Amino acid sequence: MAVEERDLHTGYLTTGHEWNGIKELNTPVPRAVYFFLIIAAVYSVVYWILMPAWPIGVTYTKGLLGLSDRHNVREEVKQASLSRDQWAKQIETGSYASIQANPQLMTIVRQTGRTLFGDNCAACHGFDAKGGPGFPNLTTSSWLWGGDPAAIEETIRVGINSAHPDSRVSQMPAFGHDQMIPAADVENVVAYVRTLSDPTAAKDAKPGQIEAGQKVFAANCAACHGDDGKGKTDTGAPNLTDKFWIYGGDRQSITNTVWNGRQGRMPTWDGRLSPLDRKILALYLLDRRVTP
Secondary structure: OOOOOEOOOOOOEEEEEEEOOEEEEOOOOOHHHHHHHHHHHHHHHHHHHHOOOOEEOOEEOOOOOOOOHHHHHHHHHHHHHHHHHHHHHHHHHOOHHHHHOOHHHHHHHHHHHHHHHHHHOHHHHOOOOOOEOOEOOOOOOOOOOOOOHHHHHHHHHHOEOOOOOOOEOOOEOOOOOOOOOOHHHHHHHHHHHHHHHOHHHHHHOOOOHHHHHHHHHHHHOHHHHOOOOOOEOOOOEOOOOOOOOOOOOOHHHHHHHHHHOEOOOEOOOEOOEOHHHHHHHHHHHHHHOOOO
């Protein structure tokens, strides 16, 4: 029979195990451990009684409180749908001006519009809506087909050069490629067009080139872009007097445009976005406009 050994310093018995001269003490489990174990056990029993806990075949014990996360989610979805129906009806039936004057509705427009734009428009126009080469900047006041809410919503609905029967249709001819005007006239009209948005560009022109280019513009371009070059929203012709260029405003980019022509495309969102979604997007874009 082994003789029990007691540690002289602590008074506890040893277990008989020893490692490198260090003996293991047979210390009792702290009372706090028993206390928390009892509390945990009691809590578990109470939880099993009050809350859904045990699986029973295809169902489970419901608990005395009858709580259910699934039920809570259904109720939250129901309430969210009711809330959405309320503001959706206000936006559907309200005028653009009344919606823009309503801070609560505009908060919804900003939140919902951001998601709609990110899911459907950002691939071309960028998440900041500032576009890029070949895609218009939507944060400016330079709109090809009009920048009022109704015009924007209609553009979203029918698209540009799209498959929609009511699509907005616009195309710039390839004046150089199709030999509609001689190469010298292309060079002259490019020099003139550059001065419409940047008068200082005239210093780079050859003597008499601006005057010659102005005549070419009047004969070939003014029908769409207007005599003053400010464009026409009924034909989708851009304003050539501002600083916003879809394909670039430098000499080479403008030359490429005049020589080869342009035919931008935007898909129709009719049938892919609801009238409510299109209205929200139009209001969202106007709210994003930061450049006068």
